[in-house]
Amino acid sequence: MSAEHDPIDRARRAAGAVLDPELRRSLDELEMIRDVSVTPNGIRVEVALTIVGCPAADRIEREVRAAVARVSDGPVEIALSVMSPEERQALITRLRAGRQRGNPFVPGSLTRVIAVTSGKGGVGKSSITANLAVALARRGRAVGVIDADIHGFSIPGLLGLVDDAGRTVRPTRIDDLIVPPVAFGVKTVSIGMFLREGDEGSAVAWRGPMLHRTVQQFLTDVYFGDLDVLVVDMPPGTGDVAISVGQLLPHAEVVVVTTPQRAAADVAVRSGLLARQSGQPVLGVVENMAPLTLPDGSVLELFGSGGGAQVAAALTTDDEAIDVLASVPLSAGLRGAGDAGVPLVVSDPEDPAARAIEELAERVLRVGRDLAGRPLPFGVR
Template identity: 70%
Template sequence: MSADLAARVTDAVGAVTDPELRRPIGELGMVGAVEAAGDAVRVEVRLTVVGCPAADRIERDVHDAAARVAGVEAVEVVLGVMTPEERAALTERLRGGPARGIPFTSDSLTRVIAVTSGKGGVGKSTLTANLAAALAARRLKVGLVDADVHGFSIPGLLGLVDADGRTARPTRIDDLIVPPVAFGVKVVSIGMFLREGDEGAAVAWRGPMLHRTVAQFLTDVYFGDLDVLLLDMPPGTGDVALSVGQLLPHAEVLVVTTPQAAAADVAVRSGLVARQTGQRVVGVVENMAPMALPDGTVLDLFGSGGGAAVARALSTVDQPVPVLATVPLSPALRTAGDEGAPVVVAAPADAAAVAITELAASLVASGRSLAGRRLGIQPT
């Protein structure tokens, strides 16, 4: 009877999900010995690292899972830590093998979308953060890389910076980096790796360091199985844009501009550079578009037509580029960003939130081209 009870408890606690890795702890090798004596059980759990931030939740979930098993009246959960050998086996299992490389290849099931702009100040990062949250709200598994190393702002926009200015830290399992999650989005940013107290410091790096950082984000960060990976690109056509083009030549590109002609002219260049590296421009987003005021008038602070101009300039006979969204000026969008809550979540009825939600739906509906992609099937 004790052996049967221990086996049933092992199955129950093995199904508990690790809140960071999003996988059952039994599958991750985190369940140790399970002993039963009468109606009392003792469960050993091996955490991935010392000081695991999810320890309390895992302990609580394991306790509750064991307590729900018929015949169990008392539960003791004992927390331990994996050995170096067990951690090495875990990281190899998560990577799918011993080799380290970028998992988001052209044969990956993950759709990679780089969000670019020609110049700063067009709201690209705010748009990217909200688009990620809107996609996650549609039950997609979403990752977000803040590739704007010099001007990183994604952690703040997604509420990963506390009131004292401290940025959420990823969890390290040996050389594997587990990113924090906000609004259902797995997020990594250089701001998460600065020393505590240096969060406001400038990152003054040149090309080689920028390339290594982007490559490490794509290689060492464990995102798990993603439907969509978004990259918040720095403005312009500099080192990071070229690195991403080299590392992810199959990525799709979403170009953000404002209606202003000066912004639109520069935005075209970012799309052209992306196309030169083999990436496909899937559409244009016109941000800060005219806003309808309560009295019925329209405030066109930055003019109009910039998005359509960029789309025309980037379109070819074989590859038309549409305007996928027109996002109006919105005080709610700005306020929500300052408060670390995407407007698509905080005020979904706002005009800007509606436009971004429709953009997410449009991207999901358009899907990803299968041209040139191996599907892993063999003819019989």
Template identity: 70%
Template sequence: MTTDSLRDRLVAAVGAVTDPELRRPLSELGMVRRADVAGTTAQVEIALTIVGCPAAARIEQDVRDAAASVAGVDAVDLELSVMTPAERADLIERLRGVRHMPFTPDSLTRVIAVTSGKGGVGKSSLTANLAVALARRGLRVGLVDADVHGFSIPGILGLTDADGHVTRPTRIDDLIVPPVAHDVKAISIGMFLREGEERSAVAWRGPMLHRTVQQFLTDVYFGDLDILLLDMPPGTGDIAISVGQLLPHAEVLVVTTPQPAAADVAVRSGLVARQTGQRVVGVVENMAPLTLPDGTVLELFGSGGGQVVADQLSLGGEVVPLLASVPLSPSLRTAGDSGIPVVVASPQDAAARAITALAETIAAQGRGLAGRRLDISVR
């Protein structure tokens, strides 16, 4: 075996290691500074993106394992360094590409805003579980917690420690890499508050809210996504208008409870989304009747509200279906409080099964071609 062939196999093995945050091979990211052999010892240098990289230990172990797996290597001499400013700038340019707003109508990413007319309908729990259920189907999923005043996604996904401190995103200069939970890349304003302020109120008005949503969409590196979910705040205020301006091609999923008071307001959120050009793809009825162990049905919030919303949003020949009816579930609540979504913690729970079925329905719908530019030339 020649030294060159051993080196080539070492380079391939080390370069194939995936950065756990950026989810791309180290060779693509320009992080492999050196991979050589001296006798039977592999000599490898990896340039981390930043000082104090939170993924450093994972990368070091994965690189050591990859190098040691190469036949002919008996020892691994690994050095970790840090990228120069020029190397980071080159990396950021490669990651961002030429697009400033990545989620344009031409993007292959399907953008779905999950909205409701009023608070307290379980929209955030539904959105987080839907994101995880889609990821468990093998889709690449991102989640933006656009409910700035009432953010809760980090807690539901378990992106907090035992003291309640929220997991921070990694910053590579001005590029923000979101943390990942249950294979979902998530971002929330709660991740940017100073330590100890996670439970404080965010008292912002229109311009600040618009800028925050815009930064989530432009400065956060989600990579290539199949679906981006937005957990919208209740109502039809500033953020709903901003998302309508920034993502007029987004689809909208309306969440309601069976209660008429919630259903009536949910219709308004769908109508406002439609006014901005967004398409309402369906309605989800949450906290629907629960079948008890003795067979009786508990209709705590009544029944039928989801279908009422779907019918009232079916206007001008556009049919808006009731996509799912998610029953009341103690497991859904306790799983959210523990940071392990119910679709993971109790997949056989009735609510988990309904959300999983919803994910299958949404995944089957696919991304339409309407409004997307196709790079096709006719000769």
């Protein structure tokens, strides 16, 4: 019997093509299809999950059943088991592709790093980060987000990574490998995912060394896979984390977020200057909460105007002109979408703020580095 007509082969190929929702690789590539057999009742598929209590177990079972049912005539039985320690270690080795444990986002990597920063809090930096990341993912990019705002983390809530009980969704641990949860196509890690249950609302009272170690672990211990873009939500100001990110990701391109208010703009300039001191290039400025055109045609300048242009002018040098990449108008929808955990670019893409962020994503891609002509890290064996 040819493979085309072999029911076991058809079922194996269908089951193997299903993607693991966390690792974003096929079950065949991950060697999670342990056995396929024909029984008196139909087709039986045994799937080896990575860990006991795998949070994606129900989804994997459901999608494998549906995939096999499409190529089989009879009932489909799915048997879930768990990988042995040896199988799990072999999987981790394959995922790391032989690379030593360390920061995969060093200068020269194919992942573009965008650090979104601000001079002060309350300017909507995290909302811009979350929506920008989702907008990039919707353009077919593989995107990850690191919430480096340790003391004021908010990315999990903005991306809806909260369960029905209000608890932050936690990463999956495969031995020493941390697999980040995915929301709206974006892989995300935040300190809020590692706090003990019940401590989510408490303050993270850490100082310099702990902050540096946390950011370092996010880079080295979290398995993001192959990313096109890594977006880092920075804490406001020029403190310990900003310095650590400058050391760990010296090639990150910095987007400075400000409001139109002069007081916010004056402080925002400092975050761009610190980036330059670390060797990080300033990609541009985003003006958030910009003037809003009302239905009657009048313009509401709640926070004034011109702050974005002021920051761009202050950061422009004889060798480099800095532009305002986007002016995002004041939007109740942006605030409401953040509270609901559904980014505005998804919930209401026609909102003027959503359209401005979509244009920001386009501009980030247009002004970013070009991989054309760069040697890819492939060797001849």
